[in-house]
Amino acid sequence: MQLLKWLNTLGRYLLLMGRSFSRPERMRMFMKRYVKEMSQLGVDSIGIVLLISFFIGAVICIQIKLNVQSPWMPKWVSGYVTREIMLLEFSSSIMCLILSGKVGSNIASELGTMRVTQQIDALEIMGINSASYLILPKMLGLITIMPFLVIFSAATGILGAYSTAYFAQIITPVDLTAGIQHSFNSWFMWMSILKGLFFAFIISSVSSFFGYTVKGGSVEVGKASTDAVVCSSVLILFSDVFLTQMLS
Amino acid sequence: MIEVKHLYKSFGDKEVLHDINTTFEDGRINLIIGQSGAGKTVLMRTLVGLLEPTQGEVLYDNRNFVNMNKREKIHMRREMGMIFQGAALFDSLTVLENVQFPLDMFSDMILRDRQRRAQECLDRVNLSDAGDKYPGEISGGMQKRVAIARAIVMNPKYLFCDEPNSGLDPKTSLVIDDLLSTITKEFDITTIINTHDMNSVMGIGESIIFISDGRKEWQGNKDTVISSRNKKLNDLVFASELFKKVKEAEIAEK
Numbered sequence A: 001m002q003l004l005k006w007l008n009t010l011g012r013y014l015l016l017m018g019r020s021f022s023r024p025e026r027m028r029m030f031m032k033r034y035v036k037e038m039s040q041l042g043v044d045s046i047g048i049v050l051l052i053s054f055f056i057g058a059v060i061c062i063q064i065k066l067n068v069q070s071p072w073m074p075k076w077v078s079g080y081v082t083r084e085i086m087l088l089e090f091s092s093s094i095m096c097l098i099l100s101g102k103v104g105s106n107i108a109s110e111l112g113t114m115r116v117t118q119q120i121d122a123l124e125i126m127g128i129n130s131a132s133y134l135i136l137p138k139m140l141g142l143i144t145i146m147p148f149l150v151i152f153s154a155a156t157g158i159l160g161a162y163s164t165a166y167f168a169q170i171i172t173p174v175d176l177t178a179g180i181q182h183s184f185n186s187w188f189m190w191m192s193i194l195k196g197l198f199f200a201f202i203i204s205s206v207s208s209f210f211g212y213t214v215k216g217g218s219v220e221v222g223k224a225s226t227d228a229v230v231c232s233s234v235l236i237l238f239s240d241v242f243l244t245q246m247l248s
Numbered sequence B: 001m002i003e004v005k006h007l008y009k010s011f012g013d014k015e016v017l018h019d020i021n022t023t024f025e026d027g028r029i030n031l032i033i034g035q036s037g038a039g040k041t042v043l044m045r046t047l048v049g050l051l052e053p054t055q056g057e058v059l060y061d062n063r064n065f066v067n068m069n070k071r072e073k074i075h076m077r078r079e080m081g082m083i084f085q086g087a088a089l090f091d092s093l094t095v096l097e098n099v100q101f102p103l104d105m106f107s108d109m110i111l112r113d114r115q116r117r118a119q120e121c122l123d124r125v126n127l128s129d130a131g132d133k134y135p136g137e138i139s140g141g142m143q144k145r146v147a148i149a150r151a152i153v154m155n156p157k158y159l160f161c162d163e164p165n166s167g168l169d170p171k172t173s174l175v176i177d178d179l180l181s182t183i184t185k186e187f188d189i190t191t192i193i194n195t196h197d198m199n200s201v202m203g204i205g206e207s208i209i210f211i212s213d214g215r216k217e218w219q220g221n222k223d224t225v226i227s228s229r230n231k232k233l234n235d236l237v238f239a240s241e242l243f244k245k246v247k248e249a250e251i252a253e254k
Helices: A002-020 A027-068 A077-116 A119-125 A130-168 A173-181 A186-212 A218-247 B040-047 B070-077 B095-106 B111-124 B140-152 B170-187 B198-204 B231-237 B241-253
Strands: B002-011 B014-024 B029-033 B055-060 B080-083 B158-162 B190-195 B207-212 B215-220
Touching: A002 A130, A002 A186, A027 A077, A027 A130, A027 B095, A077 A119, A077 A130, A077 A173, A077 A186, A077 A218, A119 A130, A119 B080, A130 A173, A130 A186, A186 A218, B002 B040, B014 B040, B014 B207, B014 B215, B029 B040, B029 B170, B029 B198, B040 B158, B040 B190, B080 B140, B095 B111, B095 B140, B111 B140, B140 B170, B158 B170, B170 B190, B170 B198, B190 B198, B207 B231, B215 B231
Parallel strands: B029 B190, B029 B207, B080 B158, B158 B190
Antiparallel strands: B002 B014, B002 B055, B207 B215
């Protein structure tokens, strides 16, 4: 029975995606919304991404230096591990998990409120494909801005690590730089960006689905918002395993 | 003209509309009245295509809306305007942008012309100075008037209003009724209003259908409603003391 329910939800999700990926009725209106969504979902998230990445980068560097590094290891290990963690996992997966909370709940509650206040019905009555008008710009907006967020996150994490070198003097800047430059594989950056793009699609489409299909009132909007965050987080974690294996 | 023929609508086993047959005429205010839960909103949502009927036909000037494909329905909907119970204005847009929205989506006018047309509609509903405000900054009555302006901006042939007076004081309700009545005549629109406001019934009900338990119980107008012997209709329309006295006075006069 539960399996049937999941299949039913998956079917409704795919149908909604089918409706969403249709040609916009008015390109000028689509572009207007696209730019607005990039700003609202992406640019407005830069602050939290930078803040968290900076401190996580700093903390990883301290932890590795104080708890992992030993006299038997080269001095550049802390910098090297910080870079790898930031690039391989934090800047894509963990950062997207954080964003699924901020952006996902934002999308689900916005669309859910539009649904319960009949704004979506109003669009339909005007002869507008409401799914395409509302959801497509959100998905494309977040997907467009995500590579920048990933790059900013990785760079800020490294800056955080440098802050431990310059201000806390836990590690020397020379050792840190040596570690950060050691055996750099540029594919890791691309891998991080690719994962970010995929997760951006998950966050925006899953949250849109939960918000768009709300039935009821404000309690259901709140529940949809929570469900959107939980579901997109689980999907990100689950797909991260496969993506990491596929792309490595 | 909109004709409804043998319309049925069920949700699972529950039949909400049963064999509805009626005609909504051009240039007139057509009211759908009934108690809460009678099926008025379901009927209106079925008429505009937000719900699929289980059976039956909805003919817009002899074009069967039920049988239309998706593309034809979208095209058809551009001839409709709708005012929702809660106005359903877009929160993120200003009042002027809300009214201008259908023009932005569907017209080829240049921006200045679109703005001018939207302002004309705002002037028409006496909201000339509210263009820069957001829906959250204006009163419920003003929101309804903005919704009317948005509904008429594309010169629709059919105007649907789902309880336009809900949540409004009697004086503002009269303003809205008067506005809808004038606009219907001015633009020769087929207007269908879903209401249980008896002031509207007595004031603008040129054609009235009464629905009870999903069935059409009675059809008439504001003049014949007084003399109706339909018990269910009388229980609804003359539920208040005021309207009871109006009916008694009318009968005594005759």
